[in-house]
Amino acid sequence: MTEDSRFVLDPATHDLHGDNAKLREAGPLVPVTAEGVPAWAATRHATLLTVLTHPSLSRELRHWSPDARDRMPPGTAIDRIVTDTSLLNAEGEVHRRLRAPLAAAFGARRLERLRPRIEALTANLIDRLAERPPDEPVDLRLEFAYPLPREVISELIGIPAAHQDELHRLTDAVAQVGGSPDDTPDLRKALLDLLDQIIDERRDTPGEDLITDLFALREQDGGRLSEDELFATIELLFIAGHVTTVNLITNAIGALLNVPGQLDLLRSGQCPVSAAVEETLRWDSPIAYFPMRYAVRDIEIDGVHLHAGEPVLACFAAAGRDPDQYGDDAGRFDLTRPPSTHLSFGHGPHFCLGAPLARLEAEVALTALFEAFPQIKAAAPAEELAPLDTLLGNSTRSMPVLLGP
């Protein structure tokens, strides 16, 4: 990698899909600077697939060349992800040991038990929306897409009611919904401190939830899961488990309300709601760019030479609109496409653990919303909605709609 002529990815100025078209055009692996960090960007579907499964690319931070790592600006979103000590940044045996206990929590049985709760929480939110004047714009990101995944993950993890208000206040700010992004690092620390306190308290009050399961497991297998690992896992689940799903639900509502004919396909039953969810994941991936994997030795991918220690950024939103994978109309949102091959939940050993949960939540939410409000329409043109001020997430800061009578 050379220091000059890098494509700059800057959350303050970027036009995600426009930038992504240029990145794909520039090559399968493109030198970029992301939040000031030099990296290779994997821009096309086939290359991203190779990157996500390459045996010589690792998520372990120790493989990042130390001089580049030391130059990483602290406190950025990339910094937070790459220094996370959970399974996300573990490989091999350690990764398997950390991931195995979570499989049951996110498996089909637990999810089927959760479904009625998700439906009830959704119905509550819809009831509250139905009380609003039908001709007044309502922000569905804030009042629908956001609270649902947060409630669900809180229940799944086992956040006691007494802490929910404070936790909600902090997550609101961290997720840049109702809080100033400038405050985020401090608020984020406060959020993690509160989560630590909650986990600590839950030691002595077992319930039907993930914190209890993980403590029990720790007892049973003689502490193979260290206490730090247990805390990092729960924190990852709490944060990964709702911000991305908020983006998915928001983006799906935006696409269905703005792209002509698509909502009719859903309403007439010609396309199932799962098609809307999968097409949103492809066309408007909830994650834009995701850090990082490091070359553990010199390697070549698609004709590009990577030196040992160099980092690679996964461009999920760019891969979702790759014409080589989806044809010349890759940029069109179309529910009638054949079943999607998108990579928006990742691929290989780090494939998203929460994918079935996110899909279930989005399907329940969209079904209930469009059934409850047959006249719903967008209250502002899609191009006027401000994007999130982050490289990682891809969504708009609001989703104003008119719910109608």
Ligand code: HEM
């Ligand atoms: C991993 C996307 C929702 C938990 C990932 C990865 C992606 C992703 C792309 C792989 C990262 C990589 O390989 O570099 C998404 C999207 C979501 C979503 C788009 C919503 C639409 C969730 C939910 C949870 C969750 C609801 C949990 C409650 C995780 C965990 C990992 C992960 C624990 C790490 C797995 C590992 O490293 O083995 N997610 N995710 N995600 N996701 Fe999700």
